[in-house]
Amino acid sequence: MGYDIELYESLALWIGLAVLFFFIGMAIQDVLKRGKVPLFGRIFVWIVLFTGCAGFIAKGIIQFFYETQGLG
Template sequence: MPNSTYELFESVSIYLGLGGLFILMGLAVHDVLKKNDVPLVGKLVVYGVLGAGALGFLAKGLIEMFWISTGV
């Protein structure tokens, strides 16, 4: 197989793996918050921070795609 195939497989694998980790972190956080009866403000802060991390990860991927498509 050509090197480009390996690079594509690695790229897709890392994005799927990290996306799965974000989902698992969200589920773990949800479980902890639910069991400890955290107030609404605390839940909003925790989910906001987790969401900001996920949005940063998504933004990084979009910026990379833009740079690669423009040849930077």
């Protein structure tokens, strides 16, 4: 029974973080539109946002493999 609770907590955490990243992206989109940011600035902002998300995802994948090997 305890394993199920941990699974649900983990799923809720990842879903919550995905929703949070979505809303952050929507907020940035709105700010860029209202601020009339030039194309180069928009591209730069989205690259920074994407690399932050990619790093977070990579950290999760590395942590998963680290823990499944019995190292963590």
